[in-house]
């Protein structure tokens with residue numbers, strides 16, 4: 001079993017969650033970055049991992065995630081980061097104003113790479129876009145995402161409650177299972 005892997009990310013929330021799940025494997029955070037190609041998030045993550053591995057030459061993971069809204073054929077999907085920086089949650093609520101179908105999901109792709117293997121692990125959580133922003137916890141789209149069978153947004157849940165359900169947790173759990181079999 002690997003003793004340590006590096007998580008290439010600028011987002012400390014992600015790294016903290018990964019450390020909790022992958023323990024006793026140590027998760028080191030590194031912000032060396034990678035080019036985010038415009039493609040499906042599966043390819044963004046794999047490409048990013050390959051790019052970072054060429055420089056770091058150590059076992060590492062890259063995670064790419066996004067919010068996919070059914071009424072807009074999966075938008076913002078791979079553009080989630082840019083859309084969140086530009087029109088923000090307020091802009092998404094505006095787009096959803098007269099929409100009856102508020103179904104959506106978060107998807108997470110974790111790409112793992114070492115000198116022998118490249119592998120991806122997927123996680124998904126389905127839910128609905130709320131009618132208004134609620135809650136101060138979390139980040140990104142959390143205040144407008146209500147997971148299925150719940151009546152609170154991710155923003156109204158503390159980190160532990162959100163992480164029980166999160167797309168990223170599901171992907172990281174699959175990685176954990178696989179790593180511990182190696």
Ligand code: ITT
Nearest residue numbers: 009010011063064065066080081084139140141142
């Ligand atoms: P990296 O450095 O790892 O790329 P990031 O914060 O840019 O971190 P992503 O590109 O994977 O993350 O995520 C795309 C956007 O999707 C991100 O900016 C968030 O706005 C949103 N997002 C992803 N996961 C989320 C979550 O668990 N809760 C709320 N929003 C999330």
